[in-house]
Amino acid sequence: MTVGSESSAAVATGDEVIRVLIVDDIASTRENLQKLLAFEDDIAVVATAGNGREGIDAARELSPHVVLMDVNMPVMDGIEATETLAIEAPQCPVVIMSVQGERDYLRRAMQSGARAFLIKPFSGDELLTSIRRVHQVEGRKGTYLRRLAAAGEDSVALSGGIAVAARGRGAEIHLVMAGKGGCGKSLLATNLATALRLEGAGRVCLVDLDLQFGDVGVLLNLAHGRTISDLVESAQGLDAEFVDEVLADGPEGLRVLLAPLSPELGDLVRAEHVRAIFEILSQEFDHIVVDSGGPFAEPTLESIELADDILVIGPLNIPAIKNTKLLLKTLESLRVPSERVLLVVNHHDAHAAYDRATLAENLRAEVATELPSDPKVVGASVQRAVPVVVGSPDAEITRRVRALARRLAPQAVAAAGGDGRRPAPSRRFGFRR
Ligand SMILES: Nc1ncnc2c1ncn2[C@@H]1O[C@H](COP(=O)(O)OP(=O)(O)OP(=O)(O)O)[C@@H](O)[C@H]1O
Numbered sequence: 221m222t223v224g225s226e227s228s229a230a231v232a233t234g235d236e237v238i239r240v241l242i243v244d245d246i247a248s249t250r251e252n253l254q255k256l257l258a259f260e261d262d263i264a265v266v267a268t269a270g271n272g273r274e275g276i277d278a279a280r281e282l283s284p285h286v287v288l289m290d291v292n293m294p295v296m297d298g299i300e301a302t303e304t305l306a307i308e309a310p311q312c313p314v315v316i317m318s319v320q321g322e323r324d325y326l327r328r329a330m331q332s333g334a335r336a337f338l339i340k341p342f343s344g345d346e347l348l349t350s351i352r353r354v355h356q357v358e359g360r361k362g363t364y365l366r367r368l369a370a371a372g373e374d375s376v377a378l379s380g381g382i383a384v385a386a387r388g389r390g391a392e393i394h395l396v397m398a399g400k401g402g403c404g405k406s407l408l409a410t411n412l413a414t415a416l417r418l419e420g421a422g423r424v425c426l427v428d429l430d431l432q433f434g435d436v437g438v439l440l441n442l443a444h445g446r447t448i449s450d451l452v453e454s455a456q457g458l459d460a461e462f463v464d465e466v467l468a469d470g471p472e473g474l475r476v477l478l479a480p481l482s483p484e485l486g487d488l489v490r491a492e493h494v495r496a497i498f499e500i501l502s503q504e505f506d507h508i509v510v511d512s513g514g515p516f517a518e519p520t521l522e523s524i525e526l527a528d529d530i531l532v533i534g535p536l537n538i539p540a541i542k543n544t545k546l547l548l549k550t551l552e553s554l555r556v557p558s559e560r561v562l563l564v565v566n567h568h569d570a571h572a573a574y575d576r577a578t579l580a581e582n583l584r585a586e587v588a589t590e591l592p593s594d595p596k597v598v599g600a601s602v603q604r605a606v607p608v609v610v611g612s613p614d615a616e617i618t619r620r621v622r623a624l625a626r627r628l629a630p631q632a633v634a635a636a637g638g639d640g641r642r643p644a645p646s647r648r649f650g651f652r653r
């Protein structure tokens with residue numbers, strides 16, 4: 221690790237200056253980046269590192285505001301270093317710099333916990349915009365977390381649901397979260413939402429809040445040009461009819477709010493948009509299921525406050541458990557009542573290292589259900605773009621998810637006489653019976 225020059229290190233202690241750590245194995249790249257950033261008054265490079273391991277050490281020691289991270293490096297690559305930082309130093313947001321621009325690759329980078337990515341070669345403007353934006357969002361996140369925690373203190377605990385006192389009855393909001401990417405959030409969210417419909421739980425809306433890489437539209441094969449971006453553009457004049465037009469028609473009468481068509485549009489969705497959209501959806505639906513993006517993304521944080529229950533999904537391997545633990549701790553520090561948090565163990569990872577009892581003890585949270593690993597059934601579902609609960613009605617995953625849906629909508633199921641066949645009431649919001 222090379223610590224920045226005395227003058228830049230001194231400047232870096234100032235309030236207005238964004239302290240940057242550069243991690244790249246190519247010395248000339250580090251130098252070029254340093255030179256470029258040296259022209260900016262509001263940015264100071266506090267150190268440089270030549271591999272992921274050194275980068276982690278430097279981040280721990282110096283707590284930079286932003287880490288610029290290369291991917292292919294000796295000793296420890298940038299993806300692993302980003303994953304480690306997400307757990308050990310979550311206050312240091314990472315911007316990945318990569319030569320590979322394919323969607324799947326970027327997705328993996330973002331799943332590791334990175335906040336943004338730059339595709340090499342990038343311009344000076346792109347670099348500066350990215351650093352400043354990540355820093356700004358991080359600041360907002362801090363303010364937001366403090367506000368949430370303070371709200372929790374005032375009211376003993378976050379009560380969940382939109383303006384519970386004012387709304388009387390509205391939709392039940394079920395938020396699906398995970399401590400780490402690729403844990404099965406979208407599998408659970410799409411199937412749970414569809415299962416709620418199958419169980420006669422009334423009007424159900426699935427919201428894809430994985431704003432950068434949401435794939436609900438792909439998973440359900442929804443060729444629909446309208447997304448949450450349309451709602452953000454007309455945030456001022458948002459009304460139920462317009463929201464209805466933007467929603468796509470999913471399986472079994474499910475309505476779906478799709479994620480933006482490209483990752484950068486996701487950045488435009490602010491907490492206040494999320495709140496306004498949920499306010500409207502809440503009046504028009506009985507249940508809202510939310511597939512979330514990163515656990516600390518602004519829209520996810522907003523949803524935590526609004527949700528009636530939070531389903532935390534994860535497999536049983538050690539890195540996922542570490543992340544799940546961190547997520548549960550964060551929810552606890554936000555004073556989300558523990559009875560609102562339900563754990564869903566997803567066995568899709570063959571290298572499971574924990575059993576259920578050890579897990580429950582370790583995480584001190586209720587395991588609501590466990591989804592078995594079923595690559596054949598899940599693979600067929602993804603390929604045909606038909607939810608498991610529809611395409612494989614007898615699969616164990618279907619049984620588990622439907623039981624979970626009944627638990628989340630007990631009144632609806634009781635009203636249907638327990639057979640889940642209650643016809644949904646006809647209301648203004650279009651949905652198929
Ligand atoms: N129980 C399971 N059995 C078989 N395959 C599974 C199971 N759960 C998840 N998968 C597979 O694992 C992958 C990740 O699942 P999914 O996309 O639902 O995760 P995610 O948490 O939404 O990921 P991301 O963070 O990318 O949004 C998918 O290919 C999915 O089909």
Ligand SMILES: [Mg+2]
Binds near residue numbers: 405406407434435511
């Ligand atoms: Mg997903």
